[in-house]
Amino acid sequence: MMIRASVLHQPHLYLTPENPTQSSKLRVREQECSSLLQKCNSMDEFKQTHGRILKFGLGFDACTASNLIAACALSIWGSMDYASSILHKIDDPTQFTFNTMIRGYVKDSEPEAALFMYKAMQERDVKPDNFTYPSLLKGCAHMSALREGMQIHGHAFKFGLESDLYVQNSLINMYGKCGEIKHSCRVFEQMVQRSVASWSALIASHNSLGLWEECLDLFGKMSSEGWRADESTLVSLLSSCTHLGALDFGRCTHGYLIRNMRGPNVIVQTSLIDMYAKCGCLEKGLSIFENMPKKNLLSYSAMITGLAMHGEGRKALRVFSDMLGKGLKPDDIVYVGVLSACSHAGLVDEGLQCFNRMRFEHRMVPTVQHYGCLVDLMGRAGKLDEAYELIRNMPTEPNEVVWRCLLGACKVHHNLELGEEASRNLFQLDPNNVGDYMLLSNIYAKALRWDDVAKARINMVQRVSSQMPGFSTVEVKRKVHKFVSQDKSHPHSNQVYEMLHQMGWQLRFEGYTPDTTQVLFNVDEEEKRRLLGSHSQKLAIAFALIQTSQGLKIRIVKNLRMCNDCHTFTCLISMIFKRTITVRDRNRFHHFKEGRCSCGDYW
Secondary structure (H helix, E strand, O other): OOOOOOOOOOOOOOOOOOOOHEEEEEEHHHHHHHHHHHOOHHHHHHHHHHHHHOOOOOOOOHHHHHHHHHHHHHHHOOOOHHHHHHHHHOOOOOHHHHHHHHHHOOOOOOOOEEEHHOOOOOOOOOOOOOOHHHHHHHHHHHOOOOHHHHHHHHHHHHHHOOOOHHHHHHHHHHHOOOOOOHHHHHHHHOOOOOOOOHHHHHHHHHOOOOOOHHHHHHHHHHHOOOOOOOHHHHHHHHHHHHHHHHHHHHHHHHHHHHHHHHOHHHHHHHHHHHHHHOOHHHHHHHHHHHOOOOHHHHHHHHEEEEEEEEOHHHHHHHHHHHHHHOOOOHHHHHHHHHHHHHHHHOHHHHHHHHHHHHHHOOOOOHHHHHHHHHHHHHHHOHHHHHHHHHHHOOOOOHHHHHHHHHHHHHHHHHHHHHHHHHEEEHHHHOOOOHHHHHHHHHHHHHOOOEEEEEEEEHHHHHHHHHHHHHHHHEEEEEEEEEOOOOOOOOOOOHHHHHHHHHHHHHHHHHHOOOOHHHHHOOHHHHHHHHHHHOOOHHHHHHHHHOOOOOOOEEEEEEEOOOOOOHHHHHHHHHHHHHOOOEEEEEOOEEEEEOOOOOOOOOO
């Protein structure tokens, strides 16, 4: 533990020139104690050192006590309770002492205690400085405490510290974490002096709020102004690329890392694995993972989740087995990935074994997410009665995701009775998801219950306005293009619809018939075909066919589950145009090639 040199070498009141021999001895003892503090690696060692300092008569000196508090509060092995007990024995705590306590509480995820310490600092009339407010603002960010953060901002202004670089960077981060991105931008724009950390805080704030396209734009501005991004910035950038499916931009970021960073750390490498896997380039993600000299739990979790999304269940289980062989203990997130991998690959027995292993070998209590994965696993495999029995016997209350998994399975396997039961429970929990009404409507249609189909459709149409609109994005020449259904706002809209018309003619020769049951609205068949023909996924594919060279892979990212008609449509387009088309929907990846999909219609 490094102790601030300026504090360590301050003269002490009791060292007087009248007794130079005693003074010299005390200085030697003080240096010895400071050296011992820096060597402490546990609370036991610290307490022994503390006892020695008290024996030398130095423990109640403000300077030595501050060093004791710093060592105890800021070390990974430290104790804030013990540090607080030392603080209470100091008559006049210094600015450094209070700052250390505030920083220690924030480090230990006790931001409320940090705010109380700041209040005590004010009551003692100890003036805060530019080291006080960054820690306090970080604590407010952890709690998403906007009101308290704004009050801290006001205090910083009062003490003339609002223009301090460290305080401003912390304000950008705090406002971003509290969802006030406009305030973050305002602080950034008002900065006279900026640093890499300023840009990193602003990009991270946008990323945390899902403003991923803005992140890419900010990075472009940052680079154009001559700033070199640090690892924190690049992790935020890779996260944005991951969510957007912007593989080309992600590759450029990887190249930037190689050129500018010496041996990226585990966090950056894990972000690269996640980006490549979720942008559809699983092979590259696997290559980075296999060549990592050191892997942690997050690395394994990212790889398992990536394999699950691509339907590579057995590979995911091999990675999981390797992780256990390395002595790493899985957490609940890893098990969600493993169970999801089994579900997408139809590995029922293996999934049940993993679920039991989680409970009995690793002594973990399954969450509702784990039960949801298990219901999905059994439902996809046609074990609907077992899935329903599992829901009924869950120790926790099933949520909408669990019931939606069962409803989706009932649609695939045409189980009307269980489908109605699932929908009743689902609509009580989430009555505004139009996709659920679509699933129920399709179940009724298969059973030829047309009156019930009409009722489900009426309920569905009434809730369309509250549903997040479906969209598809496609990256072309390092720019992400976004389309919604019936979209005519794109600059190349006329060309896109001309291409759609040509695609429609060619599809007819292949025997394609639009599945108009996927249309939400109560209109005639001709209008249904028109609406169906301009789903966002089809618009994105048409645009990519126009804008990219023959033979290049097309990558689409959707925010909702792909509909059956778009799935059939994309299969045929991949064959007609001899293109590999990768689509990442809300649930998984679909790789279309030569008229087939990697999911094998098991989705």
